[in-house]
Amino acid sequence: MAKSQPTSIWRGLDRKAMAVAEFTFRQQRKRLSTWVVMGVGLLAMTVLTMFYVDAMSRSYEAIDQDGDSFDSDGDGYPDGQERMLGTDLYSSFDHPGLFDPPVAPDDPSVWVNEDDIDWDNLAEGSYGVDDDGDCNVEGRTTSQKDANRNGVACDLVVTSSLFGEPIVNSDGYVDEDPDDEAYAKEASHRAFVLAIGKFGFVFLLGIFVPLFMATGLIRDEMTSGTMHFMLAKPIARSEVFLYRILGFLGLAWPYMVGMIAAVAMVTGLVGPSDGFYRFSDLGVWFAVLLASLFAVLVYSMLFCLLGVMWKHGIVLALPFAAWELGMILTTLGAPDAAILRFSVIGWAMNVVDAGAAMAWTDTGLLVATGMWGGGYGGPLEGAEALNTFASNTGLGLAPLPTMILSLGVLLFQAAGCWLLGGALFKSKEID
Numbered sequence: 001m002a003k004s005q006p007t008s009i010w011r012g013l014d015r016k017a018m019a020v021a022e023f024t025f026r027q028q029r030k031r032l033s034t035w036v037v038m039g040v041g042l043l044a045m046t047v048l049t050m051f052y053v054d055a056m057s058r059s060y061e062a063i064d065q066d067g068d069s070f071d072s073d074g075d076g077y078p079d080g081q082e083r084m085l086g087t088d089l090y091s092s093f094d095h096p097g098l099f100d101p102p103v104a105p106d107d108p109s110v111w112v113n114e115d116d117i118d119w120d121n122l123a124e125g126s127y128g129v130d131d132d133g134d135c136n137v138e139g140r141t142t143s144q145k146d147a148n149r150n151g152v153a154c155d156l157v158v159t160s161s162l163f164g165e166p167i168v169n170s171d172g173y174v175d176e177d178p179d180d181e182a183y184a185k186e187a188s189h190r191a192f193v194l195a196i197g198k199f200g201f202v203f204l205l206g207i208f209v210p211l212f213m214a215t216g217l218i219r220d221e222m223t224s225g226t227m228h229f230m231l232a233k234p235i236a237r238s239e240v241f242l243y244r245i246l247g248f249l250g251l252a253w254p255y256m257v258g259m260i261a262a263v264a265m266v267t268g269l270v271g272p273s274d275g276f277y278r279f280s281d282l283g284v285w286f287a288v289l290l291a292s293l294f295a296v297l298v299y300s301m302l303f304c305l306l307g308v309m310w311k312h313g314i315v316l317a318l319p320f321a322a323w324e325l326g327m328i329l330t331t332l333g334a335p336d337a338a339i340l341r342f343s344v345i346g347w348a349m350n351v352v353d354a355g356a357a358m359a360w361t362d363t364g365l366l367v368a369t370g371m372w373g374g375g376y377g378g379p380l381e382g383a384e385a386l387n388t389f390a391s392n393t394g395l396g397l398a399p400l401p402t403m404i405l406s407l408g409v410l411l412f413q414a415a416g417c418w419l420l421g422g423a424l425f426k427s428k429e430i431d
Helices: 009-030 032-057 079-085 180-213 219-224 227-231 237-270 279-309 313-333 338-342 345-359 363-375 383-389 399-426
Strands: 156-159 167-170
Touching: 009 032, 009 237, 032 180, 032 237, 156 363, 167 363, 180 237, 180 279, 180 313, 180 345, 180 363, 180 383, 219 279, 237 279, 237 399, 279 313, 279 345, 279 399, 313 338, 313 345, 338 345, 345 399, 363 383
Parallel strands: none
Antiparallel strands: 156 167
């Protein structure tokens, strides 16, 4: 018969500490306010996802970016067809119908979206292709065919630029009329994933859930008098603080995981893809998940600390939430701003941006070519939205080191709030 192991003081303390976490979990689960907060978050994410599904299901108008579907001279032949075959675009007495044998006029739709960008093979410094041949036609000089002066005729060189003017050097009539719908759906999809990941999960839910559920974890028990029963056990107050937070995370973290997994499933199935699911997005969603979980951890520690500091801790938390809002807006335009290092959201955004940089290596090029828009019709639809929400990591490091460093800083912030909160809790008298 096996002997039972003796119960040490450490094992006893551990059981009592876990009992605090379990009590907190059950307490939070039974409160109506908990389900109201989570229900509001679920409703908000559902509405946003419905807008996304609608955007992906609707069709986009095909725009003739370069205008070669028009018939400038009224002879029945689109300008693109006349340019390719070498007839005068502006003379109705010179057209392919006068050839021997005569050439029938193209339908104008043939010259819309006819010069698409090869997105699958696009890379930094890559060359665009003159798909329809309207660059390399008779009558164009050698200098006109090599307007970007790179020694290659009729090509287009793209370099990435997430900020400022995109860098697109074209020889003219190269990739100038891409598929508007294909670009709009791809750019809009990525913009939505980044927007809901950053603003929806990491910021709104990351602050909203701890603000209303974690601020009173200690304070409510102090004012109601039930804290006396917890402190009657041989557990340090700093441990009570920590295990109350862990009990809250036992409910908040699965909620965040479930919400993110649900939205990732919908966007992966509905988003533009050659297969049944966009597996290329999983790296971004994993980064959003990490950033969200760590943000909830830090914010819960911080708001619980503010609750210990003052019985109206939520009043202290609101200015901080406003500060964080200002910081996330700063990340959109200046992700390398030094002031972001003094926030929680700035480090969390680094995690998301690093994950996006590793999963979507061509985002900068997608933005650059979309903002260029073929050079005639302005930015392609979806380009400006993607340009707004796609950012570099701001630390000047490679994506993986950026992610590791940012997660380490978030852990340090959480530990600092715990130590400060525990020390402050020790000095408080229980009502």
